[in-house]
Amino acid sequence: MTEEKSDKTEKSKETTEEAAEEKAEETVEETEQAEKAEEGGEAKAAEEKKAKKSLPKPKAAAKKKPTPRKDEKYLSRNFEIPNAHNLDVYEANGGYRALKKAMKMDGEEIIEEVKKSNLRGRGGAGFPCGIKWSFLPKESDVPKYLVINADEGEPGTFKDRYLMELDPHRHIEGCIIAAWALGIRYCYIFVRGELQFAQRRLNQAIKQAYDAGYLGKNILGQDFDFDIYVHPGAGAYICGEETGLIEGLEGKSGQPRMKPPFPAVVGVFQAPTIVNNVETISSIPFIIENGGQWFADMGIEKNGGPKLYGLSGPVNNPGVYEAPSGITIRELLERYGGGMRDGHELKAFIPGGSSCAVLKPDALDAQMGFETMREAGSSMGTACITFMDTNTCMVRVAARLAHFYHHESCGQCTPCREGSGWAAKVLDSIEAGRGRMEDLDLLLDMCDNIQGNTICALGDSIAIPVRSYLQVFPEEFEDHIKRQSCPYPAWSKRKTSADSDAA
Ligand SMILES: Cc1cc2nc3c(=O)[nH]c(=O)nc-3n(C[C@H](O)[C@H](O)[C@H](O)COP(=O)(O)O)c2cc1C
Ligand code: SF4
Numbered sequence: 001m002t003e004e005k006s007d008k009t010e011k012s013k014e015t016t017e018e019a020a021e022e023k024a025e026e027t028v029e030e031t032e033q034a035e036k037a038e039e040g041g042e043a044k045a046a047e048e049k050k051a052k053k054s055l056p057k058p059k060a061a062a063k064k065k066p067t068p069r070k071d072e073k074y075l076s077r078n079f080e081i082p083n084a085h086n087l088d089v090y091e092a093n094g095g096y097r098a099l100k101k102a103m104k105m106d107g108e109e110i111i112e113e114v115k116k117s118n119l120r121g122r123g124g125a126g127f128p129c130g131i132k133w134s135f136l137p138k139e140s141d142v143p144k145y146l147v148i149n150a151d152e153g154e155p156g157t158f159k160d161r162y163l164m165e166l167d168p169h170r171h172i173e174g175c176i177i178a179a180w181a182l183g184i185r186y187c188y189i190f191v192r193g194e195l196q197f198a199q200r201r202l203n204q205a206i207k208q209a210y211d212a213g214y215l216g217k218n219i220l221g222q223d224f225d226f227d228i229y230v231h232p233g234a235g236a237y238i239c240g241e242e243t244g245l246i247e248g249l250e251g252k253s254g255q256p257r258m259k260p261p262f263p264a265v266v267g268v269f270q271a272p273t274i275v276n277n278v279e280t281i282s283s284i285p286f287i288i289e290n291g292g293q294w295f296a297d298m299g300i301e302k303n304g305g306p307k308l309y310g311l312s313g314p315v316n317n318p319g320v321y322e323a324p325s326g327i328t329i330r331e332l333l334e335r336y337g338g339g340m341r342d343g344h345e346l347k348a349f350i351p352g353g354s355s356c357a358v359l360k361p362d363a364l365d366a367q368m369g370f371e372t373m374r375e376a377g378s379s380m381g382t383a384c385i386t387f388m389d390t391n392t393c394m395v396r397v398a399a400r401l402a403h404f405y406h407h408e409s410c411g412q413c414t415p416c417r418e419g420s421g422w423a424a425k426v427l428d429s430i431e432a433g434r435g436r437m438e439d440l441d442l443l444l445d446m447c448d449n450i451q452g453n454t455i456c457a458l459g460d461s462i463a464i465p466v467r468s469y470l471q472v473f474p475e476e477f478e479d480h481i482k483r484q485s486c487p488y489p490a491w492s493k494r495k496t497s498a499d500s501d502a503a
Contacts, residue, residue, distance in 0.1 A: 116292030118304030123277030299325030310384030352381020355461030357468030399427035
């Protein structure tokens with residue numbers, strides 16, 4: 001894939017909140033934790049997070065095996081079909097069949113299938129999609145909105161762009177099904193500003209869908225009107241956080257809102273809003289076509305369906321691959337990624353974007369699921385894995401991440417705004433050979449003061465990785481301090497044994 005190819009009423013509020021409470025009671029502990037992780041800002045969640053600050057020891061044991069349908073393709077089925085981004089080719093390959101089936105179903109029936117499917121949000125927090133959908137008030141005095149999070153800014157993450165560039169109609173079909181099921185009138189797809197090709201492909205596909213009667217007024221002859229707009233972002237990572245994104249859509253700077261109220265109750269333009277990731281919504285047509293149980297079976301407990309995985313770092317075949325939920329990281333690396341490149345020995349990896357805790361190779365047999373990755377000591381995140389080799393300085397990686405999050409902090413919360421910059425400076429000084437042993441406790445103390453004490457989860461995205469690098473590779477930090485220098489060569493001077501062989 002080339003780079004070029006490579007995006008109120010008071011009554012209704014109460015009803016939704018009551019429904020949310022009921023549903024939350026029905027769900028298991030993991031679901032509650034996912035909700036808290038996603039929605040943040042609740043004092044209880046913050047307390048629980050604090051209590052869990054010590055990272056659990058990595059466990060390598062895999063539990064239930066995913067259903068072995070590894071070579072079947074769904075989400076990536078159209079990636080290699082020439083011109084599948086065009087309506088005629090998409091329809092010739094079964095496109096819009098799911099929409100026609102969905103429009104013979106009742107909204108509640110669709111929500112039930114999505115719940116049954118165990119589809120977890122693919123944007124990183126893993127909130128169960130069907131449960132989120134059930135939080136949206138059924139009746140509303142104002143139009144309801146669907147907002148697609150296509151900001152894809154998490155370092156190491158590059159899966160949604162493939163869906164938007166190569167199979168945009170699948171995504172549009174998923175949006176229309178969601179709108180039909182939930183009584184939604186308008187949709188905004190908020191696409192990362194840099195993904196211009198994805199924006200063009202989406203706009204072209206949206207025009208084709210309007211011309212064919214899949215969008216606009218009286219869709220497929222029914223009393224159903226639905227419009228989609230593509231909204232380019234302006235490059236801020238924080239606009240990937242759902243309430244920052246909503247602020248950005250409203251024309252303001254992307255500063256996250258306190259939650260509650262959650263977007264399902266008060267979202268964009270103060271109206272009930274569902275925010276979902278691109279991959280989450282692109283999965284919906286498959287659930288409608290094949291049923292929620294079929295989707296749930298292609299995975300492990302509480303984590304259903306086919307999934308896109310990104311592999312990056314010094315592996316033989318970096319890229320985006322489709323496999324069932326619950327696949328082990330080892331299998332992704334060896335079978336799909338072709339293993340580490342010659343001369344590059346695996347030292348560490350982060351399972352789903354830079355805000356996840358780092359793991360050592362002893363966790364390679366952990367399964368890709370939200371609960372299993374937590375048990376392994378990290379998180380599933382976006383499921384785009386970054387592998388690092390033994391040439392990688394862990395102090396430098398931690399410093400780089402702290403700089404990134406400091407740069408992207410919106411500045412509303414003191415712990416995030418100040419703590420990120422301070423952590424970056426301390427990590428820089430350790431890496432440059434000016435560190436003191438007491439800096440290690442200072443860094444951990446900073447992490448304690450950031451985590452759980454901010455409006456949005458960007459604060460946690462600084463504290464969690466920094467703490468993990470310190471706890472998983474303590475000897476490396478101590479070594480920098482003892483020898484008063486970095487034992488690793490500068491990036492520009494790095495050499496691998498493969499380079500030496502070539503010379
Ligand atoms: C700092 C930050 C950045 C985020 N960036 C993204 C992003 O780029 N794309 C995305 O889909 N979700 C992102 N999220 C998660 C969203 O807030 C939200 O959980 C997600 O869009 C919900 O969709 P889902 O349930 O389908 O995953 C981010 C969250 C945080 C805290
Ligand atoms: S945690 Fe950081 S990014 Fe999030 S609202 Fe606070 S200052 Fe802004």
